[in-house]
């Protein structure tokens with residue numbers, strides 16, 4: 001089989017070797033700079049607490065698999081996981097609410113979890129100060145991983161299966177030819193390779209640099225300390241057992257003070273995230289010593305007791321028994337942080353067959369390793385990995401400055417209560433559209449996405465709220481769903497449905513695909529026939545070889561060898577660009593080029609029943625259904641400005657996306673504004689947009705559907721063309737799928753009381769049993785109730801009653817046929 005080189009024998013590298021071996025790979029070399037028995041990376045000292053529950057379904061499922069795997073790794077009658085359970089305590093009313101929300105995530109992702117009273121917390125954890133604890137979240141399947149031991153067992157197991165391990169061997173370069181890897185250079189010699197996977201942990205930046213790849217992670221110091229023996233814990237039965245993890249209480253989190261705890265026999269281990277961020281560069285750590293022990297490992301820096309003082313104070317309050325102990329063994333251990341807290345996993349966009357699996361916690365290690373092994377073997381991972389994708393970042397988010405600032409912020413906020421819409425505080429104003437000054441004049445409230453400032457509503461529209469017809473008036477919301485929201489959105493939605501509104505669409509990804517092979521490339525990658533005449537827009541899908549949805553895209557044919565693609569993510573760009581590089585090998589001479597034109601263009605969505613009136617006064621071109629039909633595109637001009645008009649809409653109304661280049665942006669805004677005012681034009685933001693999108697039934701790629709779902713399940717079969725002649729990625733798989741084989745479906749739910757909001761990721765119950773989870777939600781202004789999309793078993797029917805759980809409260813909803821708004825598309829088609 002193909003020759004694989006894995007860089008790094010930490011918990012990730014060793015797990016990857018094992019996952020590959022179990023899939024039949026038999027030519028694997030693991031290269032490790034340190035001694036194999038203790039390489040000195042983060043794994044060598046990880047205390048190994050595994051709290052599985054996370055707002056991200058992906059991260060939770062990766063953790064769940066890691067627990068299963070560690071339990072299966074046995075030696076001398078003992079496995080590598082001590083399932084003590086996990087307890088997170090709340091000491092503030094806000095945290096008490098937060099753990100209810102977290103309890104919801106656990107249920108959504110299928111993890112058993114219990115909200116427990118202060119008394120129950122004490123029963124499970126007698127050392128707690130009963131005056132401090134208001135309640136807790138208990139997860140019975142959490143526990144302690146013995147990461148270093150698991151790594152050693154995996155090394156032994158895979159070595160017996162033929163994996164070659166080279167210790168004291170430093171990778172110093174990556175060899176490549178024709179855009180793909182050919183081997184690694186080490187301090188000793190070269191090792192040929194067809195596939196390289198860097199599992200170098202916080203050294204990932206240095207390895208990436210060898211191929212000009214920016215790996216967005218930052219190594220940070222994190223304090224961990226042990227106490228002297230806790231008097232009450234001495235001579236316990238558990239200490240005498242041959243239990244390498246000798247502990248008996250659940251692993252404990254005290255997030256209000258940025259702390260976590262585990263037992264080490266009669267001693268206590270304390271981890272702290274409340275100190276100042278301590279960034280370092282792996283390159284500054286020098287060469288890993290020939291002999292590594294507890295004290296001299298490169299990932300272990302000198303303890304700074306002054307940083308630990310608040311932790312020690314808070315600890316003695318939470319666990320009074322520790323007042324009789326002292327801190328004896330502390331260190332500042334290094335591991336990786338990233339701009340959004342996710343791992344970085346995937347193939348390098350600039351070099352084929354160079355893979356990365358870094359910024360991975362012990363908690364997710366086996367899960368990530370399995371995902372990479374599945375992808376290498378089978379072309380896809382059973383758990384959607386978009387949230388961990390190496391290529392998910394925008395170019396500006398890869399700059400060292402951005403990575404440093406946001407990763408440090410991530411460290412600081414790691415245990416904070418974060419609203420799903422909360423923007424980064426810094427850096428802001430990285431990317432603004434040319435409409436920015438006008439938006440500010442209108443009192444735009446901006447949130448941040450991909451470095452862009454994106455208006456969510458405009459304070460200038462506040463007056464309109466008072467004039468709304470009774471049935472359009474916004475309903476009151478609870479405090480959590482009111483954050484980063486304004487009732488002004490109701491007025492903006494009303495204007496869109498009844499007059500006309502203007503939306504800044506600049507932040508959406510736009511790519512230009514050109515060259516003689518452009519049509520071949522898009523035919524080969526999409527589920528529809530895009531070889532239509534210039535002037536046509538096709539809404540289509542990118543799917544993997546198993547028919548799982550990668551993205552939904554709009555392909556506009558501008559000229560015979562020039563297309564514009566409206567896409568969702570930077571990962572879409574990396575995928576299209578990689579396939580374009582390979583295009584020549586599929587159809588010789590038919591090269592294609594992919595260019596990201598997001599920042600070199602700008603775009604306004606002009607939508608609403610009066611959109612036509614606005615355009616007619618400023619352009620003499622024909623924008624009637626005859627002049628530019630629905631899903632048509634043409635280049636023309638408005639008040640002398642060259643524009644491209646796309647006749648489509650995300651909000652389900654008549655109108656266009658009007659695109660031009662940034663130097664004309666402000667003039668375009670002003671021209672539309674002037675001409676639109678008499679017709680009631682307003683500027684509208686993302687809050688209204690989202691409500692209108694949801695009631696029009698438009699799925700959001702990534703949150704509503706991903707690579708785990710096929711088009712039948714997700715309800716997007718309109719974006720595949722079953723009679724498409726040309727072969728394409730996923731065609732064979734899609735041909736085998738049908739509605740009959742569907743066991744779950746993305747369903748539209750409407751909230752029965754017409755007012756209770758959910759925000760997404762809440763669990764859904766059918767007949768009192770947990771049956772699925774919410775993907776996205778918003779208030780449906782036109783249908784006058786909150787609307788949610790949720791994954792549910794296909795046995796659940798339209799009209800059936802379900803319940804969603806929000807902060808521990810059940811909200812009744814009804815499964816409803818969608819789209820709720822304009823199902824016949826009369827308004828959309830005009």
Ligand code: FAD
Pocket residue numbers: 007008009010011012013031032033034039040041042043044045046047048049050147169170171172199200201202203207222223224271288332333334335336357358359360361362363364
């Ligand atoms: P590593 O273990 O660092 O392995 C990478 C390996 O690559 C190293 O052995 C290194 O020598 C090798 N390498 C690097 N460059 C080269 C090269 N050029 N050539 C050859 N080899 C190279 N996680 C949890 O889930 N739960 C916890 O409770 C927890 N607590 C933690 C507490 C502390 C104090 C710290 C520091 C981390 C903690 N973590 C925890 C995080 C966890 O330890 C790491 O995320 C994890 O161990 C990373 O594993 P890895 O295999 O990716 O990296």
